[in-house]
Amino acid sequence: MEKPTHTAVSLGLLANVCSSIAIILINKWIYTQYGFPNVTLTCIHLFVTSLGLFACERADVFQSKHLPLKKMLPLALTFCGFVAFTNLSLETNTVGTYQIMKTMTTPCIIIIQERFYARSFSTQVKLTMIPIAIGVFLNSFYDVKFNLLGIIYASLGVFVTSLYQVWVGEKQHEFQVNSMQLLYYQAPLSSAMLFVVIPFVEPDVWSFHGALGEWPIHVIGMVLLSGVVAFMVNLSIFWVIGNTSAVTYNMVGHLKFCLTVVLGFLLFHDPISMLQLLGILLTLSGVILYTHIKLKEQKTMAVKLPMSTKE
Numbered sequence: 612m613e614k615p616t617h618t619a620v621s622l623g624l625l626a627n628v629c630s631s632i633a634i635i636l637i638n639k640w641i642y643t644q645y646g647f648p649n650v651t652l653t654c655i656h657l658f659v660t661s662l663g664l665f666a667c668e669r670a671d672v673f674q675s676k677h678l679p680l681k682k683m684l685p686l687a688l689t690f691c692g693f694v695a696f697t698n699l700s701l702e703t704n705t706v707g708t709y710q711i712m713k714t715m716t717t718p719c720i721i722i723i724q725e726r727f728y729a730r731s732f733s734t735q736v737k738l739t740m741i742p743i744a745i746g747v748f749l750n751s752f753y754d755v756k757f758n759l760l761g762i763i764y765a766s767l768g769v770f771v772t773s774l775y776q777v778w779v780g781e782k783q784h785e786f787q788v789n790s791m792q793l794l795y796y797q798a799p800l801s802s803a804m805l806f807v808v809i810p811f812v813e814p815d816v817w818s819f820h821g822a823l824g825e826w827p828i829h830v831i832g833m834v835l836l837s838g839v840v841a842f843m844v845n846l847s848i849f850w851v852i853g854n855t856s857a858v859t860y861n862m863v864g865h866l867k868f869c870l871t872v873v874l875g876f877l878l879f880h881d882p883i884s885m886l887q888l889l890g891i892l893l894t895l896s897g898v899i900l901y902t903h904i905k906l907k908e909q910k911t912m913a914v915k916l917p918m919s920t921k922e
Contacts, residue, residue, distance in 0.1 A: 659838030696768030746894030790849035
């Protein structure tokens with residue numbers, strides 16, 4: 612597949628950041644104001660994504676490619692595991708503990724890729740995780756409380772999320788498909804799996820807070836809007852990981868975390884302290900350093916390739 616330009620990558624990252632922040636804010640409103648069930652919302656997101664991709668395929672935006680179902684099941688299962696353990700981690704941990712444990716996803720991805728996929732990362736890239744980890748810790752300092760069950764769920768969440776993100780990139784290269792072609796298979800599979808799980812993990816579907824309860828029309832409208840935004844989020848995640856790396860996507864995730872905290876303060880009047888501001892600045896410095904180092908490494912590789920060709 613042809614390598615995208617820096618401009619295309621920048622636009623893809625921007626689309627992911629904007630759509631991700633939008634869906635966080637929409638979902639926060641849906642959860643806090645009406646308590647809409649989480650797994651049901653995720654299932655709806657994937658269902659809308661499946662419909663969107665089906666419409667795109669029919670409109671010849673991309674061509675579907677036959678992929679072996681047996682090899683797609685692990686990807687769909689790890690997505691469901693990522694959703695389940697993330698929710699359990701949030702349920703059993705404080706937000707601060709959840710955020711700190713989540714920063715372990717990046718080093719976990721690096722370990723998986725170096726150990727099983729023969730990828731290598733420079734020491735400079737690895738060192739950029741230090742200011743990011745310290746920054747997230749400072750941001751969540753007053754809300755850190757550890758418990759055994761919460762740590763188990765959070766650790767499983769980190770591992771499954773890392774595996775899922777690594778496989779999103781690896782499967783695109785393995786099958787020689789683009790982000791749309793891969794998501795075309797994964798989204799309906801994961802949606803069906805979550806649909807089966809809903810009755811066991813959420814309130815009675817016909818109850819007041821159940822998926823099929825009587826929800827106001829404007830809430831249904833916001834749920835559908837979040838589904839459309841989720842389509843853009845899912846597509847941009849697959850595109851970013853497929854055209855950069857799972858580590859780069861995680862670095863963008865840290866940037867989104869900082870922006871979400873700031874927007875939460877501006878839009879929802881969530882309190883923010885000087886320690887949190889210091890944490891945001893440290894996290895941002897780590898992301899900027901990572902970007903600078905990666906661009907420098909890409910330029911070095913670009914110089915070496917023509918020289919090796921001449922030799």
